[in-house]
Amino acid sequence: ASLFVDGDPPMSRSHDLFQAAQRHIPGGVNSPVRAFRGVGGDPVFFDSASGAYAIDADGKRYVDYVGSWGPMILGHAHPQVIAAVQERIQKGLSFGAPTELETTMADRVCELVPSMDMVRMVSSGTEATMSALRLARGYTGRDKVIKFEGCYHGHVDSLLVKAGSGALTLGEPSSPGVPAALAELTITLAYNDLEQVRETFAEIGSEIACIIVEPVAGNMNCIPPVPGFLEGLREICDQYGTVLIFDEVMTGFRVSRGGAQELFGVTPDLTALGKVIGGGMPVGAFGGKREIMSRISPLGPVYQAGTLSGNPIAMAAGLKTLELLSEPGFYDRLSATTAQLLAGLQARADAAGIPFSTNQAGGMFGLFFTGEKVTNYEQATTCNQDQFKTFFHAMLERGVYLAPSAFEAGFVSMAHGEAEIQATLDAAEESFALIAR
Ligand code: PLP
Numbered sequence: 001a002s003l004f005v006d007g008d009p010p011m012s013r014s015h016d017l018f019q020a021a022q023r024h025i026p027g028g029v030n031s032p033v034r035a036f037r038g039v040g041g042d043p044v045f046f047d048s049a050s051g052a053y054a055i056d057a058d059g060k061r062y063v064d065y066v067g068s069w070g071p072m073i074l075g076h077a078h079p080q081v082i083a084a085v086q087e088r089i090q091k092g093l094s095f096g097a098p099t100e101l102e103t104t105m106a107d108r109v110c111e112l113v114p115s116m117d118m119v120r121m122v123s124s125g126t127e128a129t130m131s132a133l134r135l136a137r138g139y140t141g142r143d144k145v146i147k148f149e150g151c152y153h154g155h156v157d158s159l160l161v162k163a164g165s166g167a168l169t170l171g172e173p174s175s176p177g178v179p180a181a182l183a184e185l186t187i188t189l190a191y192n193d194l195e196q197v198r199e200t201f202a203e204i205g206s207e208i209a210c211i212i213v214e215p216v217a218g219n220m221n222c223i224p225p226v227p228g229f230l231e232g233l234r235e236i237c238d239q240y241g242t243v244l245i246f247d248e249v250m251t252g253f254r255v256s257r258g259g260a261q262e263l264f265g266v267t268p269d270l271t272a273l274g275k276v277i278g279g280g281m282p283v284g285a286f287g288g289k290r291e292i293m294s295r296i297s298p299l300g301p302v303y304q305a306g307t308l309s310g311n312p313i314a315m316a317a318g319l320k321t322l323e324l325l326s327e328p329g330f331y332d333r334l335s336a337t338t339a340q341l342l343a344g345l346q347a348r349a350d351a352a353g354i355p356f357s358t359n360q361a362g363g364m365f366g367l368f369f370t371g372e373k374v375t376n377y378e379q380a381t382t383c384n385q386d387q388f389k390t391f392f393h394a395m396l397e398r399g400v401y402l403a404p405s406a407f408e409a410g411f412v413s414m415a416h417g418e419a420e421i422q423a424t425l426d427a428a429e430e431s432f433a434l435i436a437r
Contacts, residue, residue, distance in 0.1 A: 013057040014045040038405030039392045049076035051415035054401055062401035063420045067411040069403075070218075070250050070275040073334070073363060074324055075415025081279050081320045088316035094308060101315040108322050109277070109285060113248075113258055115267045119287030120296060121310040125249035125274030126154025128284035129212065131296075131304045132270045133158055135286070136210035136243035138302035139295050146200065146211045148191040150220030150377030153212055153247050153272075163188035191217055192225060192376050194232040205240035210270075215260030218250040218409035220380045222359045222366030230266040237269070243292065249274035249284065250409065253322065255362035256331055263362065279321030281314035330414065334363040337421065338412040341365070344425040352432035354387065364409045367402075380407065387435050394431035400424050 021028035029035045029043065036043040045057040052075055054064040067073070074081065088101075102121060110116045122128050133156065137143060145158060153159040161171040161183045171186040173179070187208075189196045201208065211233055217223040237244040246268035251260040253276040261267060270288035277283050287293060295302045308314075324330075342358040342365055349356030355371035368374045369384035369391070388406040395402055400423070403410055 012042070015042045017045040017057055018042045033403075033405055033408065036404045038407070039389050041393065043404070044396070044401065051075040051077070052413060052417070052420045060399065062396070062399050063416070063424055064401045065410040065412065065424075066401060066403050067413055068275075068280055069408075070254060070364070070411050071278060071280045073254060073276050073411070073413055074279070074321060075413040076280075078279075078321075078324070078415075080324060081317055084316045084320035085281075085313055088313055091312070093313060094311055096307060099310070099312050099315070101312050101319065102310040105310070105315050105319055108319065109273070109287065112253070112322065112326070113261070113271060113273075113287075115261055115269075115289075116271055116287040117290035118293035119273075119285050120293070120304065121315075122284040122286065122304075122306055123282045123308050123311070123314075124154065125247075125272065125284045126156055127306065128249060128272035128274055128286040129153040129159065129245075129247055130156040132245050132247075132272050132286040132288075133210065133212065134304065135292060135296060135302050136245060136270065138300075139292050140209045140241065140243060142207055142209035142242075143185050144187060144204065144208045145185060146187045146189060146197070146208055148213055148217075148377075149188050150191055150223070150380065151212075151214045151217055151247070152219035153214070154249070157182055158186050159212070161186035161188060190376060190378075191220075191223065192229050194229055197233065197236055201236050201240055201242075205236075205242070208240065208242045210243040210245050211237060212245040212247055214250065215246045215248065215264065215266070215268075216251050216255055216361040216364065218364060220377050220407050221368060221374065221383075222361065222364055222409035223374060223376065223380065224359060224361050225260075225264065226375055230260075230264050234266050234268075243270060244268045245270045245272065247272045250364065251361065252276060253325055254364055254411070257325065260361070276321060276325070277318050278314050279317035281311070281317040282308075283311075283314045283318055331362060334412060334414060335360075337416055338363050338365055341412060341416075341421050341424060344421065345428050348425060348429045349432050351429075352436040354432050354435055355384075356432075363412045365412070366409055369406075390435050391428075391431050394434050395424075395427050398427035398430065400427045 027035045046054050047057050048055045106119050109119050157178045160175045162174040170184040173183040248259040252273040256263040272286045274284040297303050357368045359366040369387040
Protein backbone atom coordinates (compact mmCIF):
# COMPACT_ATOMS: atom_id res chain seq x y z
CA ALA A 1 0.00 0.00 0.00
CA SER A 2 1.21 3.48 -0.76
CA LEU A 3 2.35 5.63 2.13
CA PHE A 4 0.63 8.52 0.42
CA VAL A 5 -3.06 9.12 0.76
CA ASP A 6 -3.64 9.95 -2.89
CA GLY A 7 -1.19 7.52 -4.44
CA ASP A 8 2.07 8.93 -5.77
CA PRO A 9 3.88 11.63 -3.84
CA PRO A 10 3.35 15.06 -5.38
CA MET A 11 6.31 16.41 -7.36
CA SER A 12 7.75 19.25 -5.40
CA ARG A 13 10.62 21.64 -5.22
CA SER A 14 11.88 19.59 -2.26
CA HIS A 15 12.10 16.62 -4.62
CA ASP A 16 14.21 18.59 -7.11
CA LEU A 17 16.38 20.05 -4.37
CA PHE A 18 16.96 16.59 -2.92
CA GLN A 19 18.07 15.30 -6.32
CA ALA A 20 20.50 18.20 -6.67
CA ALA A 21 21.77 17.80 -3.11
CA GLN A 22 22.80 14.21 -3.69
CA ARG A 23 25.35 15.21 -6.31
CA HIS A 24 27.89 16.55 -3.83
CA ILE A 25 26.48 15.78 -0.37
CA PRO A 26 26.50 12.16 0.85
CA GLY A 27 22.86 11.10 0.84
CA GLY A 28 21.92 14.71 0.12
CA VAL A 29 22.05 15.64 3.82
CA ASN A 30 24.50 16.86 6.42
CA SER A 31 23.07 14.62 9.17
CA PRO A 32 21.60 11.20 8.31
CA VAL A 33 18.14 11.33 9.93
CA ARG A 34 17.25 14.27 7.68
CA ALA A 35 17.25 11.95 4.65
CA PHE A 36 13.85 10.41 5.63
CA ARG A 37 15.22 6.86 5.40
CA GLY A 38 13.17 6.06 8.52
CA VAL A 39 9.88 6.97 6.83
CA GLY A 40 10.56 6.81 3.09
CA GLY A 41 9.98 9.52 0.49
CA ASP A 42 11.83 12.78 -0.09
CA PRO A 43 12.86 14.96 2.81
CA VAL A 44 11.15 18.33 3.05
CA PHE A 45 13.53 21.20 2.29
CA PHE A 46 12.76 24.20 4.45
CA ASP A 47 13.12 27.79 3.44
CA SER A 48 12.08 29.69 6.56
CA ALA A 49 10.42 29.29 9.93
CA SER A 50 8.59 31.49 12.36
CA GLY A 51 7.01 30.68 15.72
CA ALA A 52 5.48 27.20 15.68
CA TYR A 53 5.65 26.97 11.89
CA ALA A 54 8.22 25.92 9.32
CA ILE A 55 7.74 26.78 5.63
CA ASP A 56 9.07 24.51 2.94
CA ALA A 57 10.66 25.30 -0.40
CA ASP A 58 7.22 25.20 -2.07
CA GLY A 59 5.76 27.65 0.42
CA LYS A 60 3.75 25.02 2.30
CA ARG A 61 3.43 25.65 6.03
CA TYR A 62 3.78 23.00 8.73
CA VAL A 63 3.21 23.00 12.48
CA ASP A 64 6.72 21.96 13.49
CA TYR A 65 7.35 19.43 16.27
CA VAL A 66 11.03 18.94 15.48
CA GLY A 67 12.21 22.45 16.34
CA SER A 68 15.67 21.84 14.89
CA TRP A 69 15.78 18.68 17.09
CA GLY A 70 15.20 20.60 20.29
CA PRO A 71 16.87 24.01 20.34
CA MET A 72 13.87 26.12 19.26
CA ILE A 73 12.07 26.08 22.61
CA LEU A 74 10.87 29.68 22.15
CA GLY A 75 9.61 28.95 18.65
CA HIS A 76 11.43 29.79 15.43
CA ALA A 77 12.94 33.20 14.75
CA HIS A 78 11.92 34.66 18.08
CA PRO A 79 12.10 38.45 17.52
CA GLN A 80 14.17 39.09 20.65
CA VAL A 81 16.69 36.37 19.82
CA ILE A 82 17.00 37.60 16.24
CA ALA A 83 17.49 41.17 17.52
CA ALA A 84 20.19 40.05 19.98
CA VAL A 85 22.04 38.28 17.16
CA GLN A 86 21.66 41.24 14.79
CA GLU A 87 23.00 43.63 17.38
CA ARG A 88 25.97 41.45 18.24
CA ILE A 89 26.85 40.60 14.65
CA GLN A 90 27.74 44.26 13.96
CA LYS A 91 30.72 43.92 16.29
CA GLY A 92 32.44 41.09 14.45
CA LEU A 93 31.86 37.36 14.07
CA SER A 94 34.68 35.76 16.05
CA PHE A 95 37.85 36.78 17.86
CA GLY A 96 39.41 33.60 19.25
CA ALA A 97 40.01 35.60 22.41
CA PRO A 98 37.91 35.97 25.55
CA THR A 99 34.76 38.11 25.58
CA GLU A 100 32.60 39.30 28.46
CA LEU A 101 29.67 37.42 26.94
CA GLU A 102 31.33 34.09 27.78
CA THR A 103 31.56 35.00 31.47
CA THR A 104 27.92 36.10 31.46
CA MET A 105 26.98 32.77 29.86
CA ALA A 106 29.05 30.72 32.33
CA ASP A 107 27.57 32.59 35.31
CA ARG A 108 24.06 32.12 33.95
CA VAL A 109 24.47 28.39 33.26
CA CYS A 110 25.96 27.71 36.69
CA GLU A 111 23.09 29.62 38.28
CA LEU A 112 20.42 27.67 36.36
CA VAL A 113 22.12 24.27 36.83
CA PRO A 114 23.44 24.27 40.41
CA SER A 115 25.47 21.04 40.02
CA MET A 116 27.76 22.99 37.68
CA ASP A 117 30.46 24.98 39.47
CA MET A 118 32.37 25.55 36.25
CA VAL A 119 31.52 25.22 32.58
CA ARG A 120 33.42 25.11 29.29
CA MET A 121 31.66 26.14 26.07
CA VAL A 122 32.05 24.06 22.89
CA SER A 123 30.34 24.06 19.49
CA SER A 124 28.16 20.93 19.53
CA GLY A 125 26.62 18.31 21.78
CA THR A 126 29.07 15.74 20.45
CA GLU A 127 32.00 17.88 21.56
CA ALA A 128 30.40 18.27 24.98
CA THR A 129 29.99 14.53 25.63
CA MET A 130 33.35 13.68 24.05
CA SER A 131 35.11 16.17 26.30
CA ALA A 132 33.20 15.09 29.41
CA LEU A 133 34.23 11.51 28.72
CA ARG A 134 37.90 12.42 28.31
CA LEU A 135 37.76 14.47 31.49
CA ALA A 136 36.16 11.62 33.47
CA ARG A 137 38.88 9.26 32.24
CA GLY A 138 41.63 11.77 32.97
CA TYR A 139 40.25 12.54 36.40
CA THR A 140 39.81 8.93 37.52
CA GLY A 141 42.78 7.43 35.69
CA ARG A 142 40.41 4.67 34.50
CA ASP A 143 39.53 3.74 30.90
CA LYS A 144 36.21 1.86 30.95
CA VAL A 145 32.91 3.65 30.47
CA ILE A 146 29.29 2.56 30.81
CA LYS A 147 26.52 3.71 28.51
CA PHE A 148 22.98 2.46 27.93
CA GLU A 149 21.42 0.79 24.93
CA GLY A 150 19.32 3.20 22.87
CA CYS A 151 20.98 6.29 24.33
CA TYR A 152 22.75 8.52 21.80
CA HIS A 153 25.47 10.90 22.88
CA GLY A 154 26.62 12.25 19.54
CA HIS A 155 29.06 10.54 17.20
CA VAL A 156 31.85 10.10 19.75
CA ASP A 157 33.99 7.02 18.91
CA SER A 158 33.76 5.60 22.44
CA LEU A 159 29.99 6.04 22.45
CA LEU A 160 29.18 4.56 19.02
CA VAL A 161 29.25 1.14 20.59
CA LYS A 162 26.57 -1.49 20.95
CA ALA A 163 26.23 -4.18 23.55
CA GLY A 164 27.93 -7.53 23.20
CA SER A 165 25.75 -10.58 23.77
CA GLY A 166 25.85 -10.45 27.59
CA ALA A 167 26.04 -7.56 30.02
CA LEU A 168 29.69 -8.12 30.73
CA THR A 169 30.92 -8.97 27.25
CA LEU A 170 33.06 -6.51 25.37
CA GLY A 171 31.40 -3.72 23.46
CA GLU A 172 31.34 -3.94 19.66
CA PRO A 173 31.74 -0.92 17.37
CA SER A 174 28.37 0.08 15.92
CA SER A 175 30.09 1.91 13.06
CA PRO A 176 33.03 0.95 10.86
CA GLY A 177 35.87 3.27 11.73
CA VAL A 178 35.51 2.86 15.48
CA PRO A 179 38.52 0.76 16.55
CA ALA A 180 37.52 -2.49 18.26
CA ALA A 181 40.25 -1.79 20.82
CA LEU A 182 38.43 1.38 21.83
CA ALA A 183 34.92 -0.16 21.72
CA GLU A 184 36.10 -2.83 24.14
CA LEU A 185 36.36 -0.15 26.79
CA THR A 186 32.66 0.71 26.46
CA ILE A 187 30.13 -1.41 28.31
CA THR A 188 26.54 -1.07 27.11
CA LEU A 189 23.78 -1.94 29.56
CA ALA A 190 19.96 -1.88 29.39
CA TYR A 191 18.34 1.50 30.15
CA ASN A 192 16.24 1.53 33.31
CA ASP A 193 17.79 -1.76 34.52
CA LEU A 194 19.63 -0.93 37.73
CA GLU A 195 20.27 -4.56 38.60
CA GLN A 196 22.49 -4.94 35.54
CA VAL A 197 24.48 -1.89 36.60
CA ARG A 198 24.91 -3.32 40.11
CA GLU A 199 26.12 -6.67 38.75
CA THR A 200 28.60 -4.98 36.44
CA PHE A 201 30.05 -2.84 39.22
CA ALA A 202 30.28 -5.82 41.54
CA GLU A 203 32.70 -7.37 39.03
CA ILE A 204 34.68 -4.44 37.64
CA GLY A 205 33.47 -1.31 39.44
CA SER A 206 36.96 -0.06 40.28
CA GLU A 207 37.87 0.03 36.55
CA ILE A 208 34.96 2.21 35.47
CA ALA A 209 35.71 5.89 34.84
CA CYS A 210 32.15 7.03 34.27
CA ILE A 211 28.54 6.24 33.61
CA ILE A 212 27.07 8.45 30.88
CA VAL A 213 23.29 8.51 30.64
CA GLU A 214 20.50 10.50 29.03
CA PRO A 215 18.48 11.20 32.19
CA VAL A 216 15.37 11.13 29.99
CA ALA A 217 16.19 9.08 26.90
CA GLY A 218 15.32 11.02 23.76
CA ASN A 219 17.04 9.05 21.04
CA MET A 220 14.99 5.85 21.20
CA ASN A 221 11.85 7.95 21.03
CA CYS A 222 11.19 9.48 24.49
CA ILE A 223 11.65 7.23 27.53
CA PRO A 224 11.76 8.72 31.04
CA PRO A 225 13.76 7.00 33.79
CA VAL A 226 11.81 4.59 36.01
CA PRO A 227 11.65 5.67 39.67
CA GLY A 228 14.92 4.84 41.40
CA PHE A 229 17.04 4.42 38.25
CA LEU A 230 18.90 7.75 38.33
CA GLU A 231 19.07 7.66 42.15
CA GLY A 232 20.62 4.19 41.95
CA LEU A 233 23.23 5.31 39.42
CA ARG A 234 24.19 8.16 41.78
CA GLU A 235 24.58 5.75 44.69
CA ILE A 236 26.68 3.26 42.73
CA CYS A 237 28.96 5.99 41.35
CA ASP A 238 29.53 7.33 44.88
CA GLN A 239 30.35 3.88 46.13
CA TYR A 240 32.94 3.16 43.41
CA GLY A 241 34.43 6.62 42.84
CA THR A 242 32.98 6.67 39.32
CA VAL A 243 32.01 9.94 37.62
CA LEU A 244 28.29 10.25 36.84
CA ILE A 245 27.71 12.17 33.61
CA PHE A 246 24.22 13.33 32.70
CA ASP A 247 23.99 13.96 28.98
CA GLU A 248 21.46 16.79 29.10
CA VAL A 249 22.13 17.94 25.54
CA MET A 250 18.45 17.30 24.83
CA THR A 251 16.88 17.55 28.30
CA GLY A 252 18.78 20.64 29.49
CA PHE A 253 16.44 23.67 29.71
CA ARG A 254 13.85 21.43 28.01
CA VAL A 255 12.23 19.18 30.61
CA SER A 256 12.57 21.87 33.28
CA ARG A 257 14.65 25.03 33.69
CA GLY A 258 17.39 23.14 35.57
CA GLY A 259 17.14 20.09 33.29
CA ALA A 260 16.34 16.50 34.23
CA GLN A 261 18.60 16.75 37.28
CA GLU A 262 16.23 19.35 38.70
CA LEU A 263 13.10 17.45 37.63
CA PHE A 264 14.23 14.20 39.27
CA GLY A 265 16.35 15.67 42.07
CA VAL A 266 19.49 13.69 41.24
CA THR A 267 22.85 15.50 41.03
CA PRO A 268 25.45 14.34 38.49
CA ASP A 269 29.18 15.08 38.70
CA LEU A 270 29.36 16.34 35.12
CA THR A 271 26.68 17.57 32.73
CA ALA A 272 26.78 17.87 28.95
CA LEU A 273 24.58 20.54 27.39
CA GLY A 274 23.68 21.55 23.82
CA LYS A 275 20.64 22.44 21.71
CA VAL A 276 18.60 24.99 23.77
CA ILE A 277 21.74 26.58 25.25
CA GLY A 278 22.61 27.89 21.78
CA GLY A 279 19.10 29.04 20.85
CA GLY A 280 19.59 27.57 17.36
CA MET A 281 23.29 28.43 16.94
CA PRO A 282 26.00 25.72 17.05
CA VAL A 283 26.72 25.48 20.78
CA GLY A 284 27.42 22.85 23.42
CA ALA A 285 28.85 22.97 26.92
CA PHE A 286 30.11 20.66 29.60
CA GLY A 287 30.69 21.34 33.25
CA GLY A 288 30.24 20.20 36.80
CA LYS A 289 32.12 19.90 40.05
CA ARG A 290 35.00 22.33 40.49
CA GLU A 291 37.32 19.55 41.58
CA ILE A 292 36.79 17.67 38.32
CA MET A 293 36.61 20.71 36.02
CA SER A 294 39.91 21.96 37.45
CA ARG A 295 41.58 19.09 35.59
CA ILE A 296 40.78 20.74 32.24
CA SER A 297 43.54 22.68 30.45
CA PRO A 298 44.86 25.28 31.11
CA LEU A 299 44.11 24.64 34.81
CA GLY A 300 44.90 20.94 34.58
CA PRO A 301 46.42 18.36 32.21
CA VAL A 302 43.29 17.10 30.36
CA TYR A 303 43.39 18.77 26.95
CA GLN A 304 40.36 20.41 25.37
CA ALA A 305 40.08 23.41 23.02
CA GLY A 306 38.11 25.01 20.17
CA THR A 307 38.69 27.80 17.61
CA LEU A 308 35.04 28.90 17.70
CA SER A 309 34.23 27.89 21.31
CA GLY A 310 32.22 30.60 23.07
CA ASN A 311 31.55 32.33 19.75
CA PRO A 312 30.02 35.75 20.49
CA ILE A 313 27.06 35.43 18.08
CA ALA A 314 26.22 32.02 19.48
CA MET A 315 26.52 33.33 23.04
CA ALA A 316 24.18 36.23 22.21
CA ALA A 317 21.51 33.85 20.85
CA GLY A 318 21.93 31.46 23.78
CA LEU A 319 21.89 34.13 26.46
CA LYS A 320 18.72 35.73 25.13
CA THR A 321 17.09 32.28 24.97
CA LEU A 322 18.08 31.51 28.57
CA GLU A 323 16.77 34.90 29.64
CA LEU A 324 13.38 34.32 28.04
CA LEU A 325 12.94 30.79 29.37
CA SER A 326 13.57 32.10 32.86
CA GLU A 327 10.29 33.99 32.84
CA PRO A 328 7.86 32.79 35.54
CA GLY A 329 5.45 30.07 34.46
CA PHE A 330 7.44 29.18 31.33
CA TYR A 331 7.77 25.46 32.04
CA ASP A 332 4.29 25.09 33.49
CA ARG A 333 2.85 26.39 30.26
CA LEU A 334 5.20 24.38 28.05
CA SER A 335 4.37 21.17 29.93
CA ALA A 336 0.64 21.91 29.91
CA THR A 337 0.65 22.49 26.14
CA THR A 338 2.57 19.25 25.62
CA ALA A 339 0.19 17.33 27.90
CA GLN A 340 -2.81 18.76 26.05
CA LEU A 341 -1.33 17.61 22.73
CA LEU A 342 -0.66 14.10 24.03
CA ALA A 343 -4.08 13.69 25.67
CA GLY A 344 -5.71 14.78 22.41
CA LEU A 345 -3.66 12.35 20.34
CA GLN A 346 -4.38 9.50 22.76
CA ALA A 347 -8.13 10.17 22.63
CA ARG A 348 -8.12 10.16 18.83
CA ALA A 349 -6.05 6.99 18.60
CA ASP A 350 -8.36 5.30 21.09
CA ALA A 351 -11.42 6.41 19.14
CA ALA A 352 -9.92 4.92 15.97
CA GLY A 353 -9.06 1.70 17.81
CA ILE A 354 -5.31 2.09 17.23
CA PRO A 355 -3.04 0.75 19.99
CA PHE A 356 -1.08 3.84 20.96
CA SER A 357 0.74 5.29 23.97
CA THR A 358 2.72 8.41 24.77
CA ASN A 359 5.52 9.56 27.06
CA GLN A 360 6.25 13.09 28.24
CA ALA A 361 8.92 14.98 30.13
CA GLY A 362 8.26 18.73 30.20
CA GLY A 363 8.37 19.99 26.62
CA MET A 364 9.52 16.73 25.03
CA PHE A 365 7.36 13.78 24.10
CA GLY A 366 7.23 10.34 22.50
CA LEU A 367 4.52 8.71 20.38
CA PHE A 368 4.39 4.90 20.28
CA PHE A 369 2.27 2.62 18.14
CA THR A 370 1.74 0.07 20.89
CA GLY A 371 -0.84 -0.37 23.60
CA GLU A 372 1.87 -0.61 26.30
CA LYS A 373 3.59 2.04 28.36
CA VAL A 374 7.14 2.09 26.91
CA THR A 375 10.02 2.10 29.43
CA ASN A 376 12.89 0.44 27.59
CA TYR A 377 14.71 0.10 24.29
CA GLU A 378 13.34 -3.30 23.40
CA GLN A 379 9.75 -2.09 23.73
CA ALA A 380 10.56 1.00 21.66
CA THR A 381 11.96 -1.15 18.86
CA THR A 382 8.98 -3.48 18.76
CA CYS A 383 6.33 -0.81 18.15
CA ASN A 384 4.40 -0.90 14.87
CA GLN A 385 6.72 0.79 12.38
CA ASP A 386 4.34 0.61 9.43
CA GLN A 387 1.64 2.44 11.35
CA PHE A 388 4.14 5.09 12.36
CA LYS A 389 5.23 5.62 8.73
CA THR A 390 1.66 5.91 7.51
CA PHE A 391 0.86 8.31 10.34
CA PHE A 392 3.98 10.40 9.68
CA HIS A 393 3.18 10.87 5.97
CA ALA A 394 -0.51 11.48 6.57
CA MET A 395 0.37 14.18 9.12
CA LEU A 396 2.99 15.70 6.81
CA GLU A 397 0.47 15.94 4.02
CA ARG A 398 -1.90 17.68 6.43
CA GLY A 399 0.71 20.24 7.43
CA VAL A 400 2.19 18.71 10.58
CA TYR A 401 5.93 18.06 10.66
CA LEU A 402 6.87 15.26 13.07
CA ALA A 403 10.35 13.76 13.49
CA PRO A 404 10.94 11.56 10.42
CA SER A 405 11.82 8.51 12.51
CA ALA A 406 10.00 6.37 15.07
CA PHE A 407 13.08 6.61 17.32
CA GLU A 408 13.17 10.34 17.91
CA ALA A 409 11.51 12.48 20.55
CA GLY A 410 9.21 15.34 19.59
CA PHE A 411 9.42 18.91 20.86
CA VAL A 412 6.82 21.54 21.68
CA SER A 413 7.74 25.22 21.79
CA MET A 414 6.26 28.20 23.61
CA ALA A 415 4.94 29.39 20.26
CA HIS A 416 2.64 26.35 20.06
CA GLY A 417 -0.80 27.51 21.21
CA GLU A 418 -4.44 26.45 21.01
CA ALA A 419 -4.66 26.94 17.24
CA GLU A 420 -1.60 24.79 16.52
CA ILE A 421 -2.65 22.01 18.90
CA GLN A 422 -6.16 21.95 17.43
CA ALA A 423 -4.83 21.83 13.86
CA THR A 424 -2.54 18.97 14.88
CA LEU A 425 -5.37 17.02 16.50
CA ASP A 426 -7.65 17.52 13.50
CA ALA A 427 -4.91 16.17 11.25
CA ALA A 428 -4.32 13.29 13.66
CA GLU A 429 -7.98 12.29 13.66
CA GLU A 430 -7.88 11.81 9.89
CA SER A 431 -4.46 10.16 10.01
CA PHE A 432 -5.44 7.59 12.65
CA ALA A 433 -8.60 6.86 10.66
CA LEU A 434 -6.42 6.18 7.65
CA ILE A 435 -4.41 3.62 9.61
CA ALA A 436 -7.56 1.97 10.93
CA ARG A 437 -8.95 1.58 7.41
N1 PLP B 1 23.55 13.94 23.28
C1 PLP B 1 22.23 13.86 23.09
C2 PLP B 1 21.35 13.37 24.20
C3 PLP B 1 21.68 14.22 21.87
O1 PLP B 1 20.35 14.11 21.68
C4 PLP B 1 22.53 14.67 20.84
C5 PLP B 1 21.99 15.05 19.50
O2 PLP B 1 20.88 14.79 19.15
C6 PLP B 1 23.90 14.76 21.09
C7 PLP B 1 24.38 14.39 22.33
C8 PLP B 1 24.84 15.26 20.05
O3 PLP B 1 24.68 16.61 19.84
P1 PLP B 1 25.13 17.28 18.44
O4 PLP B 1 24.24 16.72 17.40
O5 PLP B 1 24.95 18.75 18.68
O6 PLP B 1 26.56 16.92 18.24
